[in-house]
Structure formats: C-alpha cells, structure tokens
Amino acid sequence: MKTQTQQGRNSTATPATPIVKVEGVEQHFGSVHALGPVDLTIERGEFVSIVGPSGCGKSTLLEIIGALQDPERGTVEVGGSPLDGPRRRTAIVFQESATLPWRTVLDNVAFALEVRGVGKKERQDRARELVEVVGLGGFENHYPAQLSGGMRQRVAMARAMSMDPDLILADEPFGALDEQTRMLMAEELLRVVSAIGCGVLFITHSIQEAVLLSDRVMVMGRRPGTFIDEVPIALPRPRAHAALSEPSATAAQERIWGQIREEAEAAMGAER
Numbered sequence: 070m071k072t073q074t075q076q077g078r079n080s081t082a083t084p085a086t087p088i089v090k091v092e093g094v095e096q097h098f099g100s101v102h103a104l105g106p107v108d109l110t111i112e113r114g115e116f117v118s119i120v121g122p123s124g125c126g127k128s129t130l131l132e133i134i135g136a137l138q139d140p141e142r143g144t145v146e147v148g149g150s151p152l153d154g155p156r157r158r159t160a161i162v163f164q165e166s167a168t169l170p171w172r173t174v175l176d177n178v179a180f181a182l183e184v185r186g187v188g189k190k191e192r193q194d195r196a197r198e199l200v201e202v203v204g205l206g207g208f209e210n211h212y213p214a215q216l217s218g219g220m221r222q223r224v225a226m227a228r229a230m231s232m233d234p235d236l237i238l239a240d241e242p243f244g245a246l247d248e249q250t251r252m253l254m255a256e257e258l259l260r261v262v263s264a265i266g267c268g269v270l271f272i273t274h275s276i277q278e279a280v281l282l283s284d285r286v287m288v289m290g291r292r293p294g295t296f297i298d299e300v301p302i303a304l305p306r307p308r309a310h311a312a313l314s315e316p317s318a319t320a321a322q323e324r325i326w327g328q329i330r331e332e333a334e335a336a337m338g339a340e341r
C-alpha cells in the first residue's frame with residue numbers, strides 16, 4: 070500500500086486518473102525558447118511516442134516529466150499528484166543508460182531494490198526474475214564490460230522494471246544499437262511493458278519504431294516545440310515487426326514523415 074507521502078499530499082488518484090497530465094508547459098534556456106507551451110495527457114498503461122525534428126524540445130519535455138528539470142511555466146501532474154520532485158515509480162531510461170561496471174548483471178538489476186532497503190534474498194530473487202524477463206538468463210554473474218551494448222541496455226531495462234514503475238520515460242533508449250538489435254529490443258520492450266501494464270513516454274527518431282510500439286504518436290514541430298499532430302495507431306496487440314506493413318501502419322508512417330519532413334526543412338532553412 071502506498072503511503073500518503075509516496076503518492077503526494079494532494080493526490081486524488083483513481084484508476085481513471087491519467088498517469089501524466091501536462092498543461093501549458095514552457096521552457097527557455099537563456100534566450101533560447103526550447104519548448105512549448107505544450108499540453109500532453111498519457112492514460113494509465115498507454116504507450117505514447119514523441120517524434121520531431123532534432124532540437125525541437127523532446128528531451129526537455131521528458132526531463133520535466135521526470136522531474137530532472139523544473140518547467141518555467143505550466144503544470145505537471147504524474148500519478149494524479151502535482152509533481153514536486155523525483156518519483157519512486159517513474160523509471161527513466163536513456164540511450165546510454167549507465168550500468169555499474171564493478172557490479173555483476175544480477176547486482177546491477179538489484180541495485181534500485183538495495184537502495185530502497187529491500188532484503189538481500191528478496192532483491193536477488195526479484196532481480197533473477199527480471200534478468201530472465203529481458204533474456205539475460207545465464208549472464209547473471211557477468212560484468213557489464215563482458216556484454217554487448219544491447220545486453221547492457223537490457224540490464225538498464227531490467228533495473229528500471231525492478232522499481233515496479235507505473236511510468237517509464239525512455240529517451241532514445243535504443244539509439245546506439247544496430248538495426249537488428251534495435252528491432253528485437255523494441256519487440257521485447259512491448260512484451261515487458263504489456264506484462265507490467267505501465268504507461269510509457271518514448272522519444273525516438275525512428276518513425277517505424279514509434280508506429281510499431283505506440284498507441285499514439287505525438288508529432289512535435291520545430292523549436293520551440295509544440296504538438297502539431299496526434300496519430301492514433303490502431304494496430305492490434307501483441308505486435309511484431311511484420312505489423313509495420315499493414316496498410317494502417319504504412320499510412321501512419323507516411324502521415325508522420327510528411328509532417329516531420331516539412332518541419333525539418335523549415336528548421337534547416339531557419340538556420341541558414
């Protein structure tokens with residue numbers, strides 16, 4: 070059971086409360102107007118991706134929702150409460166999510182549980198389960214340096230899941246991986262997320278990845294980023310890569326590409 074402090078004092082959370090509610094959020098860095106104003110709602114268990122031209126403000130928005138930076142204007146509610154600092158049940162995964170090089174795979178995954186004071190036996194059992202879920206069974210005692218980039222990213226994913234998240238914020242998590250590993254990881258993420266039923270905000274430069282994974286793709290226009298389109302993806306689940314050749318998926322990809330192309334060309338023109 071959650072304590073009042075964990076949920077936030079002003080929580081009015083019910084199962085129908087969106088996991089994320091952003092209203093009128095805006096950010097400047099000095100004279101650079103980086104973002105907004107933007108509104109964004111993510112329902113519980115919903116998978117939402119953001120695509121948009123480079124530098125439009127995607128990471129800024131994700132970091133605001135993850136409480137890694139404060140918005141200059143606007144309001145952010147996560148889990149039904151106004152965001153007033155990092156939340157235990159929000160997991161954040163970056164492109165180069167750090168693993169602890171001196172710890173084994175198992176101890177890396179158990180780390181978040183250790184910090185929370187979970188007993189040794191329980192955290193090792195839970196970590197072992199998660200290592201299996203992300204397909205690293207047999208590598209429990211390996212060190213990060215003995216793993217490929219894709220395997221290290223799986224360790225980061227398992228560690229994020231160990232926190233029993235209700236929200237995963239993922240910023241280009243597969244950006245550094247080769248194409249095949251990236252596709253496999255995307256399918257794996259889908260399995261994992263549907264198993265734990267958490268909401269996801271996913272930033273990617275890959276339109277295909279966004280369409281394959283999401284319930285909804287939000288298209289952000291050039292800086293200062295605001296949402297210029299919202300594309301529902303109605304493909305049935307569970308999904309695998311072959312779903313991308315369905316007519317509705319190709320139509321969605323073309324619609325998104327058309328908009329990003331225009332925005333990226335305009336952004337390049339503005340920089341010249």
Ligand SMILES: Nc1ncnc2c1ncn2[C@@H]1O[C@H](COP(=O)(O)OP(=O)(O)OP(=O)(O)O)[C@@H](O)[C@H]1O
Binds near residue numbers: 122127128130292
């Ligand atoms: N800490 C900061 N200080 C100054 N400017 C920043 C800072 N963080 C971001 N910016 C600027 O704000 C704008 C938005 O950056 P952000 O990283 O959010 O974009 P993005 O859409 O995630 O980009 P990309 O797709 O290239 O990762 C950019 O012009 C960036 O240079």
